Amino acid sequence: xxxxxxxxxxxxxxxxxxxxxxxxxxxxxxxxxxxxxxxxxxxxxxxxxxxxxxxxxxxxxxxxxxxxxxxxxxxxxxxxxxxxxxxxxxxxxxxxxxxxxxxxxxxxxxxxxxxxxxxxxxxxxxxxxxxxxxxxxxxxxxxxxxxxxxxxxxxxxxxxxxxxxxxxxxxxxxxxxxxxxxxxxxxxxxxxxxxxxxxxxxxxxxxxxxxxxxxxxxxxxxxxxxxxxxxxxxxxxxxxxxxxxxxxxxxxxxxxxxxxxxxxxxxxxxxxxxxxxxxxxxxxxxxxxxxxxxxxxxxxxxxxxxxxxxxxxxxxxxxxxxxxxxxxxxxxxxxxxxxxxxxxxxxxxxxxxxxxxxxxx
Amino acid sequence: xxxxxxxxxxxxxxxxxxxxxxxxxxxxxxxxxxxxxxxxxxxxxxxxxxxxxxxxxxxxxxxxxxxxxxxxxxxxxxxxxxxxxxxxxxxxxxxxxxxxxxxxxxxxxxxxxxxxxxxxxxxxxxxxxxxxxxxxxxxxxxxxxxxxxxxxxxxxxxxxxxxxxxxxxxxxxxxxxxxxxxxxxxxxxxxxxxxxxxxxxxxxxxxxxxxxxxxxxxxxxxxxxxxxxxxxxxxxxxxxxxxxxxxxxxxxxxxxxxxxxxxxxxxxxxxxxxxxxxxxxxxxxxxxxxxxxxxxxxxxxxxxxxxxxxxxxxxxxxxxxxxxxxxxxxxxxxxxxxxxxxxxxxxxxxxxxxxxxxxxx
Ligand SMILES: CC(C)[C@H](C(=O)O)[C@@H](O)C(=O)O
Ligand SMILES: CC(C)[C@H](C(=O)O)[C@@H](O)C(=O)O
Numbered sequence: 001x002x003x004x005x006x007x008x009x010x011x012x013x014x015x016x017x018x019x020x021x022x023x024x025x026x027x028x029x030x031x032x033x034x035x036x037x038x039x040x041x042x043x044x045x046x047x048x049x050x051x052x053x054x055x056x057x058x059x060x061x062x063x064x065x066x067x068x069x070x071x072x073x074x075x076x077x078x079x080x081x082x083x084x085x086x087x088x089x090x091x092x093x094x095x096x097x098x099x100x101x102x103x104x105x106x107x108x109x110x111x112x113x114x115x116x117x118x119x120x121x122x123x124x125x126x127x128x129x130x131x132x133x134x135x136x137x138x139x140x141x142x143x144x145x146x147x148x149x150x151x152x153x154x155x156x157x158x159x160x161x162x163x164x165x166x167x168x169x170x171x172x173x174x175x176x177x178x179x180x181x182x183x184x185x186x187x188x189x190x191x192x193x194x195x196x197x198x199x200x201x202x203x204x205x206x207x208x209x210x211x212x213x214x215x216x217x218x219x220x221x222x223x224x225x226x227x228x229x230x231x232x233x234x235x236x237x238x239x240x241x242x243x244x245x246x247x248x249x250x251x252x253x254x255x256x257x258x259x260x261x262x263x264x265x266x267x268x269x270x271x272x273x274x275x276x277x278x279x280x281x282x283x284x285x286x287x288x289x290x291x292x293x294x295x296x297x298x299x300x301x302x303x304x305x306x307x308x309x310x311x312x313x314x315x316x317x318x319x320x321x322x323x324x325x326x327x328x329x330x331x332x333x334x335x336x337x338x339x340x341x342x343x344x345x346x347x348x349x350x351x352x353x354x355x356x357x358x359x360x361x
Numbered sequence: 362x363x364x365x366x367x368x369x370x371x372x373x374x375x376x377x378x379x380x381x382x383x384x385x386x387x388x389x390x391x392x393x394x395x396x397x398x399x400x401x402x403x404x405x406x407x408x409x410x411x412x413x414x415x416x417x418x419x420x421x422x423x424x425x426x427x428x429x430x431x432x433x434x435x436x437x438x439x440x441x442x443x444x445x446x447x448x449x450x451x452x453x454x455x456x457x458x459x460x461x462x463x464x465x466x467x468x469x470x471x472x473x474x475x476x477x478x479x480x481x482x483x484x485x486x487x488x489x490x491x492x493x494x495x496x497x498x499x500x501x502x503x504x505x506x507x508x509x510x511x512x513x514x515x516x517x518x519x520x521x522x523x524x525x526x527x528x529x530x531x532x533x534x535x536x537x538x539x540x541x542x543x544x545x546x547x548x549x550x551x552x553x554x555x556x557x558x559x560x561x562x563x564x565x566x567x568x569x570x571x572x573x574x575x576x577x578x579x580x581x582x583x584x585x586x587x588x589x590x591x592x593x594x595x596x597x598x599x600x601x602x603x604x605x606x607x608x609x610x611x612x613x614x615x616x617x618x619x620x621x622x623x624x625x626x627x628x629x630x631x632x633x634x635x636x637x638x639x640x641x642x643x644x645x646x647x648x649x650x651x652x653x654x655x656x657x658x659x660x661x662x663x664x665x666x667x668x669x670x671x672x673x674x675x676x677x678x679x680x681x682x683x684x685x686x687x688x689x690x691x692x693x694x695x696x697x698x699x700x701x702x703x704x705x706x707x708x709x710x711x712x713x714x715x716x717x718x719x720x721x722x
Contacts, residue, residue: 085558085565093559115484117596123476125484148524148562158529162562163509168519197446198454198613201509201523204446228613231592232621235478252559252589253614260593 003036004315007068007280009045011091013289014299014350015074021301021354022072025327026308028358029320035312040068045091047078056090062098065280070311071095073284074304078291092284096139099279101272102170103177104137104251105310106286108238108258108268113332114344116263118235126239128329131262133241136178137251139272141170142202144248164202166247171206175213177275178245182220189242190217192224193250206247227253234261259286266343269306271314281314283307297349300341302328305357327360364397365676368429368641370406372452374650375660375711376435382662382715383433386688387669389719390681396673401429406452408439417451423459426641431672432456434645435665439652453645457500460640462633463531464538465498465612466671467647469599469619469629474693475705477624479596487600489690492623494602497539498612500633502531503563505609525563527608532567536574538636539606543581550603551578553585554611567608591615595622620647627704630667632675642675644668658710661702663689666718688721 006026010019023039030037042064043049044057056076058064065071076091077084095101110116110131119125148162182190192210196203207224214222225233227250233240234254238261246254259268268286285303293299306328313321331338331353338356340346348356367387371380384400391398403425404410405418417437419425426432437452438445456462471477471492480486509523543551553571557564568585575583586594588611594601595615599622607615620629629647646664654660667689674682692699692714699717701707709717 085561088558089561115480115482117480117482118478119476119480119486121476121478123486125480143525144559144561146561150562150566156529160527160563160566162525162560164504164523164525166521168517195610195613197449198505199523199610200446200450200505200507201511202521205511205521228617231614231618232626235596235618235621236626249556249560252556253592256589257592257596257618260596265593265597 003038004069005038005040005067006311007065007071008039008041009065009071010041010074011076011289012046012078013075013291013294014287015076015289017294017297017299017350018285018301018304019072019074021350022304022308024354025305025324025358025361026072026312028361029308029312029324032323032361033317033320035315035317035320045073045076047081047087050082050087056087057094066099068280069315071280071282072308072311073282075285075287075289077289080291095282096272099274099282100140100276101274101279101282102138102140103174103273103275104139104255105271105273106135106137106255106258106268108133108135108255108262109264110262111264111332112329113334113340114263116261118238118261121236131238133238133258134181134243135251135255135258136174136181136243136245137255138170138174138246138248140248141165141167142248166202166205168209171209172213175209175245178243179213179217179220182243183217185242187242188219189221191230191241191244192222193227193230193244193246193254194224195227195250197226210245230254231257234258238262256286266300267302267306269303269310271307271310273314283311297351298342299350300343301350301354302332302357305354323361324357327357330360331356364399365430366399366401366428367672368426368432369400369402370426370432371402371435372437372650373407373439374436374652374655375648376437376650378655378658378660378711379646379662379665380433380435382711382718383665383669385715386666386685386719386722387433387673389722390669390673390685393684393722394678394681396676396678396681406434406437408442408448411443411448417448418455427460429641430676432641432643433669433672434643436646436648436650438650441652456643457633460635460643461501461637462635462640462642463499463501464535464632464634464636465500465616466632466634467496467498467616467619467629469494469496469616469623470625471623472625472693473690474695474701475624477622479599479622482597492599494599494619495542495604496612496616496619497535497542497604497606498616499531499535499607499609501609502526502528503609527563527566529570532570533574536570536606539604540574540578540581543604544578546603548603549580550582552591552602552605553583554588554591554605554607554615555585556588556611558587571606588614592618595619599623617647627661628663628667630664630671632668632671634675644672658712659703660711661704662711662715663693663718666715684722685718688718691721692717
């Protein structure tokens with residue numbers, strides 16, 4: 001197999017601390033499974049870079065990373081210096097759009113050694129394996145548009161409008177991805193998040209396209225719930241779900257809520273995929289740059305490492321993905337006595353946890 | 362005090378079963394506190410009515426109920442016969458708009474005798490009183506608009522657009538209501554739900570108006586969270602919240618999620634308020650018409666009864682509200698040995714529970 005080139009962008013804050021551990025474990029997995037990888041490090045998409053150059057990314061960022069097979073991404077944002085929406089629209093959201101990463105894929109999975117904040121109906125705790133779902137989020141259109149504006153600005157009559165825009169092209173391709181994923185999993189169960197009873201133009205359209213795509217996958221069990229009651233179901237019976245497909249906004253919500261229900265929001269990964277492989281896909285932990293804890297080497301690197309596993313899977317190495325996940329679970333298991341960071345009840349450093357997972361591989 | 366006239370609309374399905382219990386308890390409270398009430402019953406806003414008349418409501422529905430002091434509402438919808446969005450836009454959503462019920466107010470409160478599906482960080486159960494918040498939802502504009510349409514319909518190039526519309530008038534009035542409510546409560550804490558980092562035109566506007574209104578209430582502690590992480594916080598630390606103010610869509614989501622976290626989604630009430638009192642306000646349980654259990658007198662009437670309490674509070678009788686809430690809590694307490702419906706682990710009928718609460722008053 002040919003060499004795969006990974007663009008490494010650590011970004012801001014704890015991104016710079018967890019990234020070395022991500023690289024450490026991906027590298028270890030590559031050695032173990034004979035995967036030929038090369039890492040190129042970039043300093044842009046960070047406040048450090050912005051301070052020097054007056055912008056978050058160089059003009060030719062696309063040339064610099066566009067030829068890579070994947071982008072391994074840390075975290076972006078330094079709100080003390082620059083509002084989040086500016087840093088994000090200049091970096092993360094730009095990657096998603098310009099590299100047509102139209103699928104945002106996020107697992108929510110109950111892990112050993114993590115107390116899930118949601119319990120069963122009888123009040124007993126849920127067990128690892130009981131919750132295991134993927135959220136498939138549309139990542140390039142929908143509610144995240146820049147189309148709209150203000151009328152009568154600054155007056156009592158002020159009116160502000162913003163367009164939600166869905167295209168058949170955009171909706172169908174993410175649905176197809178979600179159905180393929182559901183079809184590849186044992187439960188073959190796909191849930192669509194909608195709100196067609198209230199959002200009465202775009203969401204009925206979403207439902208229509210789901211119904212159409214469902215016909216092509218008769219072996220996949222399809223259901224749909226309105227987003228309001230769906231969030232309630234995530235809390236009350238998260239074990240029911242397998243693959244959940246959603247618009248940009250609903251997917252954004254569900255992919256925080258899902259990991260919150262499994263207690264893994266601090267360690268959850270996310271993959272921004274261009275399934276057509278015309279452009280590099282981008283793998284970033286769900287957590288942010290966490291300026292408040294930066295500099296102490298205490299951040300939990302598991303999200304970054306889990307991202308590395310998803311990256312290897314997307315590059316064709318499911319065996320490496322599964323092995324990293326097993327190593328993470330082994331280290332998380334309290335019986336292992338392995339180092340844990342403070343957020344999950346330990347005292348270990350970022351580096352210690354990264355090393356332990358690499359060793360467990 | 363002058364006589365207050367209540368329009369009673371039971372609607373569909375279990376609405377017809379829980380409403381008599383709602384009326385029973387409201388009536389009992391009225392007697393106890395010397396409140397002069399008259400109930401007028403209406404059969405429209407139901408599939409029964411629609412089957413006879415070809416529409417969910419008569420043309421002159423506004424004349425019929427517009428002069429009442431409040432509308433006591435059951436549930437609407439009979440999906441086997443008519444799609445939900447049709448029945449709802451012809452009834453509930455019409456009331457909200459035509460009667461300018463611009464606040465949708467929903468409590469999420471941990472009640473005795475209910476197992477909350479969310480536990481503390483250490484895995485121990487949360488206790489009654491630990492979660493006690495109100496969601497204040499904008500109820501007339503925002504993401505619920507009927508403005509938009511399709512281009513190139515039925516083709517590969519199909520594009521569907523829908524406008525989110527916010528007005529200063531619409532945003533400021535709901536914020537004012539939320540601040541007044543927060544100011545009246547011991548914690549004086551208001552949380553705004555936003556998504557200004559992604560929904561980059563309307564949501565920054567929402568944030569601006571919140572910041573503006575916050576200046577007028579320096580004694581209220583204001584914070585804001587993006588909706589994605591906010592749903593995670595609802596699960597992880599619901600005890601943190603007091604009053605949460607949100608747009609139409611975000612409020613819709615949070616007001617299902619909040620009661621789901623307290624295990625009360627089957628019994629949660631909601632108030633559609635016209636705080637200016639130019640039009641009647643409408644009080645309806647969060648649950649739907651539940652055709653699957655209709656006809657067996659097993660539905661839990663507590664949501665409807667709790668709505669009755671909110672209605673009396675809005676009509677100026679806080680003492681009656683508090684007394685009904687106490688009676689509900691007394692009956693829910695397992696130590697009371699009072700009847701419970703099947704959804705919360707008992708075998709009692711709808712009627713038994715209604716009678717028990719009226720008696721506990
Ligand atoms: C039925 C639906 C249109 C409605 C809404 O979204 O407003 C419901 O979910 C509610 O919250 O009252
Ligand atoms: C930071 C923000 C714009 C972003 C989003 O909403 O997409 C984030 O919440 C995410 O989910 O990656």
